[in-house]
Amino acid sequence: MNILKKLWSAYRQWYVEYIGFSNQNEREDLSYFRDKLFISILILTLALSLFSYIPSVGTAIVLDKWFVVVLDTVAVLVMLFLFFNKQMGLMTKKIIFSVNLFLLSFALIIELGLSGNGTILLFMLSVLITLFGSKRAGVLSVLVTAVFYFIILVIYYTKWIEFNFFLESPIEVLFIVFVNNIVFSLLTVLSVSFLIGRIHNALLKENELQEELIEKHKKVIIAKERAEQSDQLKSAFLTNMSHEIRTPMYGILGCAELLKSYHQEDEEYQEYVNVIEGSGNELLEVITDILDISKIETGLMTVRKSNFNVLNIIDAVYNLFLPEAELKHVEFTINNFISEQDVQIYTDSDKLTAILKHLIENAVKYTSKGDAILLSCSIDKAASQLKFSIKDTGVGIPADKIDTIFNPFYQVDVGNKKALHGSGIGLSISKAYIEMLGGELVLESELEKGTNFHFYIALDS
The missing domain is CATH 3.30.565.10 (Histidine kinase-like ATPase, C-terminal domain)
Incomplete structure (x- = not known):
């Protein structure tokens, strides 16, 4: 499964680069995604067509259906022309792709009747056109199918032309089958259009949320940088102030130690000196702690074992x-x-x-x-x-x-x-x-x- 996935990705990537679609600026609208989808449908349809061409043509030759051989050959040649043509725009390719499959479907129905795959191809074509085209294009494809069915019924009724499958099915059966096909095709087209609309709205909403998240992320980064800068300034301030305060504190404690040698018999004097010394030592410890926490926060603290x-x-x-x-x-x-x-x-x-x-x-x-x-x-x-x-x-x-x-x-x-x-x-x-x-x-x-x-x-x- 992984091998097939890799082969498909490489195949698609090669074609996207081949037609130059990858060089276009991506647009965040539905038409861009429809174009990408059409490219995938085109290359997949060509691959499947080439894969099924030989057995399909072989079967038609055995059954003496030479008209089917011609139809399949022409359809595959048109697909090859669309695939390898670099100059043709995607919109033109979409139109030729649709017309090609419409004509193939009509011809298969006329040649093989209801026992062939023409009606199924028409149904699938309406869905594909809705996917890579639009809701309007999908409904139009159903109308084209309805017109074709109507013409077939008129020909059957008026006996203008005798088709082989007229002998197999009465007009009532054809009418019921054609009406059911049209109704189911229209229902599918409308359902697919509704689903695409919902998905598109969800994508737009997701893009809006992503833009909001990107904007919020930028603001968070700015706030983080400001906070880090503020924290660094705070740590630098505390470090500098600790040094500035510690220096005179050593002078105060030194003087207190010197004052102890005077008036040793005066207890009140010595008590005051001890208060100065004790308070100074406590303040020095606080300053040392502040300096240490600043070094820890700035990563400057080292271990000496x-x-x-x-x-x-x-x-x-x-x-x-x-x-x-x-x-x-x-x-x-x-x-x-x-x-x-x-x-x-x-x-x-x-x-x-x-x-x-x-x-x-x-x-x-x-x-x-x-x-x-x-x-x-x-x-x-x-x-x-x-x-x-x-x-x-x-x-x-x-x-x-x-x-x-x-x-x-x-x-x-x-x-x-x-x-x-x-x-x-x-x-x-x-x-x-x-x-x-x-x-x-x-x-x-x-x-x-x-x-x-x-x-x-x-x-x-």
């Missing part, structure tokens, strides 16, 4: 947040399942530290007196993965916020004024870092029951 002791990082982060947890009367514990033989790992230590800091900070932020935080860590040697779990019994996250919790600058509980601090980008950075290290972050949470962040990162040998 090295060998290090993972327990040292875990203990350092734990000791960093333990005082704050104790101050809030939150139980903070570690379940360490990493053996001493596996403590040396190869990955990005800075990013792992940042991940743990952000996730534990988030747990401490959204827990209160009486809650608990559990940090678990292990190594899966078979999968070559370092696994962590940070589970808390805090306020939890609403189900409708789960999908947006990792969006930059988003804070899950804007109603919790006591917990509302920070930049809202810690989780975004953590998720991005975990994925950069070949891992995955999974969030499980239930409102008023707590949250569990568990993740893994890939370990290189």
Whole structure:
């Protein structure tokens, strides 16, 4: 089946190029599609005519029907002339094609009567003319057939000419057959015309929708480009501002460190200096987070791997947040399942530290007196993965916020004024870092029951 399809496509394409039809500008109207259909009908009719010519002529010779031999030969020669003529227009070809088949049909009816295929050919010709012509042409072909049938009946009635098939069928039978043929032909022509009209309207509607979609697609592309440009400008602005703010912050923190050496006996003075230093460090962390998320969004963030002791990082982060947890009367514990033989790992230590800091900070932020935080860590040697779990019994996250919790600058509980601090980008950075290290972050949470962040990162040998 595929071979026949390929042969037909190649055959049709060759003829379209042969007559130069492919060089015409395509028109989105019905006449263009009718012309394409006529080309297919012409080349298919010629192929079938040549295929059936020899057996048809052979049978006619055996039956001593030499008139049929002449008719078939003339009809095939006309088809060949239409097929290979490059200069003739398609409209002229359509007219000659129709007249040729009309004359062949009339002659076959006169020669063979109702037992031949002349009546079937007339019926099919009306349908073909409707397809490659128009509704008007189809109806006209039915009228031509009706006139021919009428003339045959008049000749039969008046005995002007004696045809062989007059002896086989009485005039009443011919009248009924001819009327039925005309009615069925007209019904078919009108049905085909209605169908073509519907298809044409559907094609026009489809073209309109395609044009609308193309226009909308162009607008979407423009909007996307503007959004990307705006996002790049935003990231560039944040990066530049982070650098500009970070530079004087180092100066402030340096001066605060220097001021500590003065008035060491003055507790109030030292408290003020500590406030400056603490606030400065917090602001510096926020600036660093903004710079990091900008680098992540612009693709400038890189991974720097090295060998290090993972327990040292875990203990350092734990000791960093333990005082704050104790101050809030939150139980903070570690379940360490990493053996001493596996403590040396190869990955990005800075990013792992940042991940743990952000996730534990988030747990401490959204827990209160009486809650608990559990940090678990292990190594899966078979999968070559370092696994962590940070589970808390805090306020939890609403189900409708789960999908947006990792969006930059988003804070899950804007109603919790006591917990509302920070930049809202810690989780975004953590998720991005975990994925950069070949891992995955999974969030499980239930409102008023707590949250569990568990993740893994890939370990290189």
